[in-house]
Amino acid sequence: MIARLRKLRQVSPFQIVLVTVFTALAAFMSLPIIFIFSHAFKPKNELFLFPPRFLVQHPTIHNFEVLLLHASNATVPFTRYLFNSLLVVSLTLFSVIVVSTMAAYVLAKYKFHFKGLILSLITLSLMFAPETVSIPRYLIINGLGLNNTYFGHILPSLASPVAVFMLVGFISQIPNDLMEAARIDGASHLGIFTRIVLPLSVPAVATISILTFQTVWGDVETSTLFMQKEAMRTLPFYVNSLLSGLQNNVAGQNMAAAAGLLIFIPNLIIFLLFQRKVLETMVHSGIK
């Protein structure tokens, strides 16, 4: 029995079966993604065709045109949501990277008071989901006067325990000798940080960028809770509001399809660019 299994492992039948079954499964899993693409390019008559067709027959970009020219509440055009989203995402991404790498650098490489406390707080707050305490967060944002400002979108995401946690894991495996050498050459703390630590932690930075991008780009919560002015809300909120009427009526389904694709595409591009880096980082980011 053992010998047979061992033989099986070296020969390929196992792999062949595995690959076939697994490919079928993967194809099944990717149906929604294919559907997003094909749905967005369907002309209106194909969207409600009976029997429904999965793939588009006569692709058109009409849906995107409608979406681009559509204004919700007759005042806020689609482009405003897009602009808000782009602005919020890029600012958040930049600040999260700066803030988290700085914090992770000292947490990983220096000894000081409260370090243990801070690290255990961060590990504990990995389980934190902002959704659970949306009420106090709403009160705080209101109290600070941040509602209806871009800060209301950006600042809450700066507190990102996951990002710091991953970075600490990654930065602590950068050899101390490198930093020591730089110090002997007269580099300041800031110099070591910008010249040595930052360049070496590019994979980890790429990873947290992806994760941050995904959460912020798809986030509806800040728009719903902290923004009362329609003009300050972001793209996912808009798409969500398009969707909310969708279950019962047909108008807007073409726009929703196009908008769904628009939300998905940037995620896809960024992930494709950094996929390898992500795995490289995750190796160092377990909870020990």
Added chain:
Amino acid sequence: MKTEVVPVIPSPGAVKPPSPVQLRWRRFVKQIRKDAFCYLFLAPFLICFLIFIVIPVIMAATLGFTSYDGFGKPHFIGFDNYISLFTQDIVFLTKALPNTFLFALIVGPGGYILSFLFAWLIHQLPLRVRDYYTLVFYAPSMAGGVALSVVWIAAFSGDRVGYLNNFLLQMGWADAPVTWLQDPKYLLKVMILVSLWMSFSVGFLAMLAGLQTVNRELYEAGRIDGISSRLQEVFYITIPSMKPQMLFSAVMTIVSTLKAGAISTQLTGLAITPQYSGHLIINHVDDYAFIRFELGYASAVSVMLLLISYFVMRFAYRLFNSKGEQ
């Protein structure tokens, strides 16, 4: 004790030797000053962390003991919120709690096991094609709830044009179109299915990475020690070797499972699902907080949710730590 001869310099106002507390305090301040740049580097993160994570949790805990409508002043009512939560809130007890329980029990461990299974299978594939499979499995969670709602709504649409209904009708497995998203019988099941589909997220990537860290020589050694099947290999070598990633992934799964709630709203377009059939604890919080404006009570509910996730997490830690010590 050492006795030293200290040259006594008479100083104005005869300085007393500093007390040990003072000494320690001074040393503390000195160290803080020495490490000033550490605190400087930490400051931006810590401030945001305090304002948006620590303080909200404390506030939620405090508000849970009050009655507060968002306009007046919160007034203290002790444990009343918790008492009525567990004795009077029928919706919570008969809908939100069991629904969340069922949802989390299937989506949590189920998604976790599936993530590991698929990560492991992907790892068995040749290196060249791994990236494509990773992408395929990761894509749904990457697209996120908002983008995918377009798909789910079309797939589970209640009329004959819905893809699932059309498929069932054509195969002759159903006589009439099923209103998947409006029928209380099916909504929770659809939610579970959809969430499982999107459960290959960060944790999945962490597992993939973890699999790469497993030392290949261990398999060789294990074979000599009498490990005969792949299943044994997985249990005795693979999982113990990638414990840190398994734990990280477990924590991520727990969080994303317990905070799920938006999915029911996205699927049905309603804040409150028909007959509370897809009502999860998070929906209950939102219901009381932003529809009924009973912020005190809603806070009490969210504190319960935080406690649940804390204890589940402790359980996960226990699970993976004990396995490592064997």
